[in-house]
Structure formats: structure tokens, C-alpha cells
Amino acid sequence: MQREINSYTQPRPRFHFSYGMALAPLAAGEGDDSILLTAANQLNLAGPEAVQEKSQNVTVTDLNLQAGKKAMEMSDFVLAYSYFDNGISFLRKKHWEEHYTLSLELFDLAAKCALTNGDIVSLKLLSEQVIAYVRSYEDKLNVLYLVTCALTFSSKLPESIEKGLDILANLGIDLRGCRSSMETCVQETKYLLSVYTDDEILNTRQMTDPTMIMAMKFLGKLELGMAQMMPGSAPYVMQRIIQLSLLHGMSPVSPIGFVHLGSYIAKLGDISEGYHYIKLARSLLDKVGSRESAGEVICTGTHIRSYIEPLQATLGYHNEGYAAAMASGDIIQAALNNMFSLGSSLFAGVNLQTTRDKCAELCIFLYERKMLIFMMNVKYFEHSVFKLIGIDEKPKDVSAEEAKILTTNKSVMRTYNYQKAYTSFMFRLYDDSKNYAEKYLDFVDSTWANLWLQHAFQAFHMGLISFWVARNSREQGWYERGERSKLALKKWAESSKWTFENKWYLLEAEESYCNNNFEVAKLFYEKAISSAKEHKFVHEEALAYELAGYFYVELRDTEKAMEYFLLAHEKYHEWGAFGKCDSLFNSISQSDVLQQEARGSLSSEL
Numbered sequence: 030m031q032r033e034i035n036s037y038t039q040p041r042p043r044f045h046f047s048y049g050m051a052l053a054p055l056a057a058g059e060g061d062d063s064i065l066l067t068a069a070n071q072l073n074l075a076g077p078e079a080v081q082e083k084s085q086n087v088t089v090t091d092l093n094l095q096a097g098k099k100a101m102e103m104s105d106f107v108l109a110y111s112y113f114d115n116g117i118s119f120l121r122k123k124h125w126e127e128h129y130t131l132s133l134e135l136f137d138l139a140a141k142c143a144l145t146n147g148d149i150v151s152l153k154l155l156s157e158q159v160i161a162y163v164r165s166y167e168d169k170l171n172v173l174y175l176v177t178c179a180l181t182f183s184s185k186l187p188e189s190i191e192k193g194l195d196i197l198a199n200l201g202i203d204l205r206g207c208r209s210s211m212e213t214c215v216q217e218t219k220y221l222l223s224v225y226t227d228d229e230i231l232n233t234r235q236m237t238d239p240t241m242i243m244a245m246k247f248l249g250k251l252e253l254g255m256a257q258m259m260p261g262s263a264p265y266v267m268q269r270i271i272q273l274s275l276l277h278g279m280s281p282v283s284p285i286g287f288v289h290l291g292s293y294i295a296k297l298g299d300i301s302e303g304y305h306y307i308k309l310a311r312s313l314l315d316k317v318g319s320r321e322s323a324g325e326v327i328c329t330g331t332h333i334r335s336y337i338e339p340l341q342a343t344l345g346y347h348n349e350g351y352a353a354a355m356a357s358g359d360i361i362q363a364a365l366n367n368m369f370s371l372g373s374s375l376f377a378g379v380n381l382q383t384t385r386d387k388c389a390e391l392c393i394f395l396y397e398r399k400m401l402i403f404m405m406n407v408k409y410f411e412h413s414v415f416k417l418i419g420i421d422e423k424p425k426d427v428s429a430e431e432a433k434i435l436t437t438n439k440s441v442m443r444t445y446n447y448q449k450a451y452t453s454f455m456f457r458l459y460d461d462s463k464n465y466a467e468k469y470l471d472f473v474d475s476t477w478a479n480l481w482l483q484h485a486f487q488a489f490h491m492g493l494i495s496f497w498v499a500r501n502s503r504e505q506g507w508y509e510r511g512e513r514s515k516l517a518l519k520k521w522a523e524s525s526k527w528t529f530e531n532k533w534y535l536l537e538a539e540e541s542y543c544n545n546n547f548e549v550a551k552l553f554y555e556k557a558i559s560s561a562k563e564h565k566f567v568h569e570e571a572l573a574y575e576l577a578g579y580f581y582v583e584l585r586d587t588e589k590a591m592e593y594f595l596l597a598h599e600k601y602h603e604w605g606a607f608g609k610c611d612s613l614f615n616s617i618s619q620s621d622v623l624q625q626e627a628r629g630s631l632s633s634e635l
Contacts, residue, residue, distance in 0.1 A: 042074070042075040042076060042078065042079040043075070043079060045071045045072070045074040045075040045079070046071070046072060046075035046079035046080070048071045049067075049068045049069070049070075049071030049072035049074075049075065049089075049092075050068075050072070050085065050088070052064055052067060052068035052071065053068050053072075053088060053092055055068075056068045056069075056092065056095075062099055065092070065095060065096055065099060066096050066099065066100075068092055068096075069092050069093050069095075069096035069112055069115075072089045072092065072093075072115075072119075073093070073111075073112075073115040076118075077118055077119050080119065083121065086119050086120065086121050087128060087131070089116070089119045090116045090117075090119045090120055090128075090131060090135065091116075091131060092116075093112045093113065093115050093116030093119070093135075094112075094113070094116050094131070094134065094135050094138070096112040097109040097110070097112035097113040097116065097135075097138060097139075097142070098138070100112060101138070101142070101358065104355050104356045104358075106141075106142045106145040106146055106358055107142075107146055109138070109142045110139060110142035110143060110146060110148070110151075113135055113138055113139035113142060114139060116135050117135060117136070117139065120132065120135075125162040129164065132162075133159065133163065133168060136155050136158055136159050136172070137159065137171045137172060139151075139155050140152050140155040140156055140159070140171070140172050140175050141171075141175060141358055142358070143155060144175050144178060144179055144358075144360065145358040145360045146398070147360070147397055147398030147399045147400070149179055149399055152175060152176065152179055153176075155172070156172040156173075156175065156176050159171075159172045160172065160173075166199065167239070167240050167243070170196070170240070170243040170247075171243065173192070173196055174243065174246055174247060174250070176192075177189045177192045177193050177196075177247070177250060178250060178361060180192070181250070181253070181254050181361060181402075182361060182364070182399075182400040182401065182402045182403055183399075183401055183402065183430070184401065184402075184430045184433045184434045184437070184438075186254055186257070186258060186402065186438060187258065187437070189250075189254055190251065190254045190255060190258065190259065193247050193250060193251045193254070194251070196247055197244060197247050197248065197251070200240060200243075200244045200247075202244055202248070202269065202273075204251070204262070204265060204266065204269065207262060207265040209264070209265055209268075210261070210264075211260075211261070211264045211293055211296075211297065211478065212297060214264035214265050214267065214268045214293075215264060215290065215293050215294055215297060217268065218267070218268045218271055218272075218290055219290075219294075221271065221272065221275070222271070225275075227309055227312075230309065230313070231309075231312055231313060231316050232316070233274070233275065233278060233279050234278045234279070235278050235279055235280075235317065235318065236274070236277050236278035236279060236280040236283075237278065238277060241273070241277050241280070242280050242281075242282075244273075245270065245273065245274075245280045245281075245282040245283070246281075246282055248266055248269060248270050248273075248282065248286075249270065249282040249285045249286075249322065249325070251266050252266045252267060252270070252285060252286075252289055253325070253361070255478075256289070256477060256478040256479050257440045257476060257477060258438070258439065258440065258476070260474075260475065260476060260477055260478035261478075263289075263478040263479075264289075264293055264478060267286050267289040267290055267293065268286075270282060270283065270285060270286030270289075271283075271286040271287065271290065274286060279313065279316065279317050280317065281317050281318075281319035281321040281322050282321075282322055283313060283317060284310040284311075284313040284314050284317065284322050284326045285310075285322050285325055285326060285329075287306050287309050287310035287313060288306070288307055288310035288311075288325070288326045288329045288330050289329060289479065290306045291303040291304065291305070291306030291307040291309075291310065291329075291330070291333055292307075292329050292332065292333060292479040292480050293478065293479070293480075294306065295333050295336065295480045296478070296479065296480035298520070300333065300336050300337060300521070300524040301337075301524065303333050303480070304333055304334070304336075304337055307329075307330040307333045307334065308330075310326050310330060311326060311327075311330060314326055320353060320356065320357055321357045321359070322357075322359075323350070323353035323354070323356075323357065324350050324351070324353045324354025324355075324357065324359045324362030324363060324365075324366060325350075325354075325359070325362045325365075327346060327347075327349055327350030327353055327366070328347065328350045328354075328362055328365050328366045328369060329479060331343060331346040331347055331350060331369070331482075332369070332479070332480060332481045332482045333480065334346065335373065335482040335525075335528065336480070336482070336485070336521055336524050336525055336528070336529075337524050337525055338525065338527075339525070339527040339528060339564070340373065340376065340377045340482075340525075340527070340528040341377050341565060343373065344370065344373055344374065344377060344379075347366040347367070347369050347370035347373065348366070348370060350362065350366035351363050351366040351367055351370070354366060360398055360400075361400075364394070364395060364398070364400050364403050365403070367391050367394065368391065368403060368406065368407060369481070369482070369483075370387075371384065371387050371388060371391055371407070371410065372410065372482070372483055373482060374387060375410075375413075375414070376482065376483075376486050377566070378565065378566045378567045378568040378569065378604060380604065380605045381414055381417055381418050381604060381605035381606055382418070382605050384414055385411075385414050385415070385418060385420075388407060388410065388411045388414060389411075391407055392404065392407055392408070392411065395407060401430060401431065401434065402434060402438060402441060405431060405434060405435070405441055405445075406441060406444045409444055409445050409448040409449075410444075410448060412448065412452070413448050413451060413452045415608075416452050416455075416456070416608055417452075417455065417605075417606040417608055417609050418605060418606065418607055418608050419606075419607040419608025419609075419610075419611060420608070439472045439475050439476045440472075440476040440477060442468075442472055443469060443472040443473070443476045443477075446465045446466075446468040446469035446471075446472070447465075447469045447487050447490075449461070449465040450462055450465035450466045450468075450469050450490070450491070450494060451490050453465055454490060454493065454494050454497070455609060455612075456609070456612050457612070457616055459497070459498075459501065462494050462497065462498070463494070463498050466491055466494045466495070466498070469487075469491065470491070470510070485517075485518070485521055485528075485529065485532075488514045488517050488518065489514065489518055489532045489535075489536070491510065491514055492510070492511045492513075492514025492515055492518070492536045492539070493511075493535070493536065493539060493576070495507045495508070495510040495511035495514065496508070496511040496536070496539035496540055496542070496543050497539070499511060499543050500542065500543050508543060511536065511539065511540060511543070512540065514536060515533065515536035515537060515540055518532045518533040518536055519533045521533075527564050528564070530560045530564070531556075531557050531558075531560035531561040531564060531566060531569055531570075531573065532557075532569065534553050534556040534557035534560055535553070535554070535557035535569070535572070535573050535576065537549075537553040537556075537557075538550050538552075538553035538554040538556075538557055538573075538576070538577070538580075539576065541553060542580055542583075547580075547584065550580060551580075554573060554576070554577035554580060555577075557569075557573040557577075558570060558573045558574060558577065561573055567600050567603050567604050568600070568601070568604045568606070570600050571596075571597045571598075571599075571600030571601040571603075571604060571606075572597070574593045574594070574596045574597035574600060575593070575594065575597035575601075575613065577593045578590045578591075578593035578594040578597060578617075581593060582620065591617075594613065594617050597613060598610055598613055598614070601613065
């Protein structure tokens with residue numbers, strides 16, 4: 030009896046294989062996805078051992094290839110990889126000789142899914158197979174591209190850039206040796222485009238040369254890496270993308286060139302014209318016949334839109350960019366959209382507990398995909414959020430690779446020092462604020478060619494720190510840094526009063542305080558508070574109240590100071606910054622200027 034039960038419960042390879050082979054013709058003819066996937070599943074359950082005829086290996090492999098492509102269309106890259114992996118297992122010896130085209134496509138797509146899934150070991154094994162057996166250099170390009178992508182979010186970003194430059198040189202596109210400035214590249218590109226209308230650009234013919242299409246993909250990936258590590262060279266990459274698009278036709282990468290052009294123009298000061306090219310890039314996505322670069326176009330464009338539209342209204346755009354990137358398997362842009370969405374939430378004053386939860390989800394996403402550079406940036410951000418909330422963190426061990434990144438990757442060093450300076454400022458640690466601000470400023474000109482939303486907030490906080498240090502040290506250099514930040518925020522307020530007006534006003538107040546122009550300072554503190562309140566920036570309303578409180582302490586107006594400290598405490602609490610609330614209470618309680626009665630009043634209120 031037990032033997033009979035076992036016979037029914039044991040896998041039946043022959044049955045699964047026969048069923049799958051019976052469905053195979055229907056899967057090809059009916060166009061029914063469910064039949065295709067069922068057939069592939071049945072054949073994979075049977076396994077290669079169930080194959081009886083040599084021709085069946087090719088049939089099953091091709092069926093898995095089609096099933097994997099269908100899974101990719103559904104953005105399920107884990108499922109897609111399983112089909113490609115099964116398809117590879119059905120290939121016979123000498124398959125590279127006898128079924129070259131099938132083998133190459135199967136391995137290429139499996140490698141793409143491995144990258145998307147963060148399976149770097151499988152990517153390495155698959156790419157080595159392709160490189161060993163392909164018949165031409167051009168046939169290596171796809172896996173070489175995927176390998177360079179994998180390097181971009183490890184400690185080997187410089188190596189990724191060098192590999193990309195070498196490959197492009199082999200394809201006749203030499204990017205080394207260009208010494209043109211951003212201004213020159215932008216002006217030359219604008220001059221090139223001046224003879225075309227937007228409609229003519231949108232209706233430019235499609236690029237058809239497969240090798241040139243792959244070269245454009247390398248250029249697109251270099252644009253991101255060089256913008257991060259070699260900002261002086263990145264605009265030239267943008268220029269070449271646009272030149273080649275006009276010469277050879279538009280490719281899926283062409284919108285990346287236009288969106289970065291818009292970003293560079295905006296960084297040079299013309300937000301409105303930059304925004305024009307952002308919109309052109311979005312329109313071009315629908316013309317090139319592929320959404321492959323949609324994640325990057327949306328991501329980069331959203332930053333410029335945030336300088337024009339109310340910040341809170343733009344928070345959903347990065348979610349759209351993440352969805353677009355995941356749909357095309359662009360894991361780098363999926364991660365960046367998630368990261369920038371997180372940063373925008375903090376800057377918009379979203380409740381800190383919500384931001385903390387988003388941060389935890391993103392850390393898991395990055396950890397699973399082994400995206401170490403991005404994970405380090407998010408961890409520094411998370412530390413600031415924890416500090417504001419009042420969560421104690423246990424010191425974490427730093428791996429050798431993390432230590433290497435922190436000493437070699439300037440964009441990571443910039444983020445680290447900014448977050449340290451920001452939290453030090455928020456918790457009124459003067460020496461640390463000054464120290465980390467100095468270190469941050471060392472990396473400003475050597476990282477990120479683009480204009481990101483983060484740059485405005487970094488300028489804002491650095492301006493506040495600079496005026497604080499200038500008041501204490503009387504060093505002219507700090508005053509000048511603060512003034513530069515104030516002028517930058519004033520200009521951005523012209524393009525988005527909603528997002529930047531209150532920040533500009535607060536910097537005006539701090540500058541007037543520095544200059545002992547107290548009546549003007551009073552006016553601007555009130556305007557900063559009113560503007561932050563009107564535009565729903567609860568955290569910056571709190572900050573304006575707090576800084577005004579310190580100002581009134583200096584004037585010995587303890588009653589006004591206490592009123593503003595209480596209001597700051599209320600708004601910080603509303604934001605969810607409970608750690609900051611405790612710090613504010615302790616800071617004011619220890620003030621030698623405030624009278625004992627005032628401290629008692631603060632204690633009873635809080």
C-alpha cells in the first residue's frame with residue numbers, strides 16, 4: 030500500500046515532459062501567455078534528464094527563452110532568470126557552435142536578470158561564458174555593459190568608468206583628453222540644437238546600427254558615473270550623446286542626453302531653460318520606441334521640476350521613476366529614484382516616523398542587491414533621521430570595502446560630511462558643525478555635475494552654519510560662504526517661491542544678525558516663520574522659531590525667546606523630531622542668559 034502511495038506522490042518526469050511538449054505547439058501558435066508559462070513549467074519540472082531526442086533540447090530551451098522574455102515584460106526578473114537558467118540547463122554540449130544565436134540571447138538576458146536581482150556571482154559566470162565563446166567583439170558588448178553597470182555601485186566605480194572609456198575607444202568614440210568646461214559644452218550643444226525645432230528633434234529618424242546603439246548605452250552609463258566622480262568631464266558625454274543622436278538617429282539613450290543638458294543648464298543658473306529640455310526629454314521617450322531610459326529621465330528631470338513646482342507636489346514623481354526603472358530592469362535608476370524620494374520626503378517635512386520606515390525598506394532593497402555605495406549613503410541619512418527622532422544607534426562595524434569607499438569616493442564623502450554637519454547644527458554642536466562643514470566644502474566642486482534638489486538644501490544648511498560660525502569667529506570667509514548660500518536661495522526662490530522663499534528669508538535674518546542689523550533681522554525671522562507656515566514646511570517653521578529664539582536671547586528679550594522656543598518645540602514635536610525636542614529643552618535649560626523663572630516656565634510647558 031505504501032509503495033502505491035509513493036508511486037503517486039513521487040515526481041513523474043516523463044509525465045511532466047510529455048505534457049509540456051504537448052503544450053509547446055499551442056504556446057507558439059495561440060499566443061496565450063498562460064499556455065507558454067505552463068508548458069515551460071512542466072518541462073522544467075521534468076528536467077534535462079527527461080529529454081529523449083536531441084531536437085527536443087532546442088525546443089525546450091527556446092520555450093524557456095520565450096517564457097523568460099514574458100516574465101521580463103511583467104517586470105518579474107527573478108522568475109525570468111529562473112526560465113533562462115532552466116533554458117541553459119537544457120542546452121547540449123557544443124551549443125555555442127550549433128546554436129550560437131540562441132545561446133547568445135539566452136546568456137545575455139540571463140546576465141541582465143542576474144544584475145537586476147543583485148546576483149553578481151551569476152552575472153560573473155554568465156559573462157565569462159559569453160566572452161569565452163562569442164564570435165565577435167560586438168557580441169561581447171552586452172555583457173561588458175552589464176559588468177560595468179555592476180561595478181558602478183561597488184567600490185570599483187572608477188574601474189567602471191575606465192572600462193567604459195576603453196570600450197568606447199574601441200568603438201571609435203574617444204572621450205579622453207577633453208578639457209572643455211561645462212559652460213563650453215552647454216553653449217556648443219545649444220548652438221548645435223539651435224537649427225532644430227523641438228518637433229524636428231522629436232521626429233528625427235531612429236538609430237538602427239546595433240553597434241552604435243550599444244555605444245550609446247555605454248555613453249549613458251558613463252554620464253551617470255562621471256557626473257558623480259568626474260563632474261568636469263560629464264558634460265562632454267552629454268554633448269556626444271546629442272551629437273551622435275542627431276547624426277545617426279535617436280536611440281533609447283538619446284533622452285538621457287537631453288535631460289542632462291537641461292540639468293546642466295539649470296545648474297548654470299537658467300532654471301526655466303533647463304526645464305524646457307527636461308520636458309523635451311520626457312517627450313522624446315515616447316518617440317524612441319523604448320522606455321529603457323525612462324527611470325533616469327524621470328529621476329534627473331524631477332530634480333529640476335522640484336525647483337519650479339511646490340516640493341510636496343513632486344514627491345510622487347520619483348515613485349513613477351522607480352516603477353519605470355524596475356519595468357526595464359534598470360536597477361541603478363530604481364535605487365536612485367528611491368533614494369531621492371527619501372531625501373525629498375525629509376526636505377518636505379514629511380513625518381519622521383514615515384521617513385524612518387521608508388528608509389528601512391530602502392536599506393533592505395539595497396542590501397539584497399549588494400548596492401554598497403548607495404547603501405552607505407542611505408545609512409548616513411538614516412543616522413540623521415534616528416538622531417532627530419531620538420533613537421540610539423549601536424556603533425556598527427565598517428567593512429574593508431566600506432572603508433575604501435569612504436576614502437576614495439568623493440560623492441560618498443560629501444554625503445557623509447553633509448549629514449554630520451547637518452545633525453551637528455541641528456543639535457547645536459558648534460565645533461562639530463564647523464569641522465564637518467569645512468570637510469563638506471572640500472568636495473562640493475569635485476562631485477555631481479548635475480543640479481539635484483539636495484544641493485539647494487545643502488546650500489541652505491551650509492549657509493546657516495556659515496553665519497553661525499561667522500558670528501562666533503568673525504572670520505570673513507565664513508561670512509562670504511553664508512552670503513553665497515543666501516544669494517543662491519534667493520535666485521531659486523524666484524523660480525519656486527513655495528519651496529525656497531522661507532529658506533532665503535531665514536538666511537537674510539541670520540546675515541542681518543551677523544551684521545548687528547537687529548531690526549532687519551527681526552523682520553526676516555518673522556517672514557521666514559510666516560513663509561514656512563504658509564508653504565507647509567513644519568520642520569523649517571520649527572527651525573526658524575528656534576533660531577529666532579537664540580537671536581532674542583542675544584538681545585536679552587527672554588520673554589520673546591521663551592515664546593519662540595516653545596513654538597519651536599511644538600513644531601519639532603509635530604514633525605516627529607522627539608530627540609531634537611529633548612535637545613532643545615536641555616540647551617535652553619542650561620542657558621546662562623535666561624532667568625531661572627524662564628527656565629522653570631519652559632520646564633512646566635514642555
